[in-house]
Amino acid sequence: MMKISWWKWLSVALVLYTIIMGFTMKVPALPILHETIRNLYFHVTMWFAMILILLGSVVYSIRFLYSGNILFDIKASETANVGIILGLLGIATGAVWAKSTWGAWWANDAKLNGAAVTLLFYFAYLILRNSIEDVEKRGRISAVYNIFSYVMLIVFLMILPRMTDSLHPGNGGNPGFGGYDLDSTMKVVFYPAIIGWTLFGCWMADLRIRLTKLKLLQENILENGKS
Amino acid sequence: MADALMASGKIYIVVIVVAVIFAGITAFMIHLDKRLRKIEQNKV
Numbered sequence: 678m679m680k681i682s683w684w685k686w687l688s689v690a691l692v693l694y695t696i697i698m699g700f701t702m703k704v705p706a707l708p709i710l711h712e713t714i715r716n717l718y719f720h721v722t723m724w725f726a727m728i729l730i731l732l733g734s735v736v737y738s739i740r741f742l743y744s745g746n747i748l749f750d751i752k753a754s755e756t757a758n759v760g761i762i763l764g765l766l767g768i769a770t771g772a773v774w775a776k777s778t779w780g781a782w783w784a785n786d787a788k789l790n791g792a793a794v795t796l797l798f799y800f801a802y803l804i805l806r807n808s809i810e811d812v813e814k815r816g817r818i819s820a821v822y823n824i825f826s827y828v829m830l831i832v833f834l835m836i837l838p839r840m841t842d843s844l845h846p847g848n849g850g851n852p853g854f855g856g857y858d859l860d861s862t863m864k865v866v867f868y869p870a871i872i873g874w875t876l877f878g879c880w881m882a883d884l885r886i887r888l889t890k891l892k893l894l895q896e897n898i899l900e901n902g903k904s
Numbered sequence: 905m906a907d908a909l910m911a912s913g914k915i916y917i918v919v920i921v922v923a924v925i926f927a928g929i930t931a932f933m934i935h936l937d938k939r940l941r942k943i944e945q946n947k948v
Contacts, residue, residue, distance in 0.1 A: 681934055689930050696926060700919045880933060887940050 685880050691873025695722075698866045705857055709778055717854050717863060718870045720770040724792075726874040727763035728830070730756055730882065731799075735827045738820035750816035751893070753823060754806060755885040759878045761799045768792060779844055788845035791833035798826045798833075 699718035707714060734756040741749035771789070772782045783789060805822055809815035843849030846857075858864065 681937060685933075685937070689926075692926060693923060696922050697919055700915055700922070880937075884933070884936055884940060887944065891940070891943055 684876055685883075688873055688876030688880055691869045692877055695719075695866060695870040695873055699870065702862065702866060704863060705860075707857060710857075713774060713777055714854075714857070714863075716770065716774050718866050720767065720774055721854070722867070722870045722874045723763050723767035723770060724834075725871045726878050727760045727767060728834075729871075729875045730763065730878045731760040731827055731830065733879075734760060735824055738823040741816055741820050745813075745816075747812060747816060747893075748890070750812075750820065751889050752882075752886050753820060755889060756879075756882045757799065757802060757823060758885060759882040761796065761803070762881075763874075763878055764792070764796050764799065768796065775844075784844055786838075786845060787841045787843045788834075788838040788848050791838050794833045795830045798829050802826055 695718050699715055704712070704714050734753050737749045737753035737756060740746075741753060771792070775784060775789075776782050802819065802822055806815055806819045809818060838845060838848040841849055843851065845851065847853030854863065854867075
């Protein structure tokens with residue numbers, strides 16, 4: 678019997694919960710933000726999910742370097758792919774939110790530029806991977822680069838924006854949303870939302886990993902057929 | 905603000921619309937998952 682894993686159902690349940698509660702639950706009434714504070718459940722969670730999924734990708738890269746098992750290389754690259762998609766969604770949704778709260782789609786801000794630089798590091802990862810033909814070599818070089826990228830992510834997304842002035846909440850001395858959400862009502866939706874979107878991203882990665890595995894298997898079969 | 909939006913009662917329509925879209929995406933994912941599993945079982 679073909680069953681869908683429990684954690685996939687959990688991701689669906691949590692995202693559905695996020696959509697329903699995210700739109701209907703009471704939120705703190707604040708100037709400028711107004712109803713857009715609900716973006717916390719959608720924009721901010723994209724980034725949290727991205728950071729967690731890319732961390733998973735780093736773990737797979739390290740496991741590949743230890744074992745040399747190509748399966749870990751596939752897992753590392755496909756989870757990174759999903760992380761990049763989430764990052765792009767984070768940038769796009771952030772631009773929309775910035776337009777309504779700061780008055781511009783993009784500001785020359787440490788957090789925003791840091792996010793852009795982080796994504797560029799990961800675009801370079803994709804290009805690096807595609808430029809190496811040899812599977813073993815590609816695995817090792819991209820694994821090392823993946824670890825380096827994540828260190829850069831921490832620097833550009835978490836450290837540098839906190840050290841300078843920034844418009845972005847949680848940076849440059851601004852309070853994060855924990856500071857606005859004084860009675861912690863938003864956490865009831867926010868935390869499940871993070872888990873839900875992260876697991877949904879894992880599901881997307883799972884599909885891609887299995888597809889790539891099948892593709893490689895097929896290629897081996899084709900090679901065997903030739904010889 | 906929030907209260908006015910809730911009082912109109914129509915926000916639920918948007919919630920349902922978004923939930924339907926997400927249900928569609930989920931159905932797509934499940935379908936793809938099952939198709940992949942079918943191929944995996946035939947191949948390995």
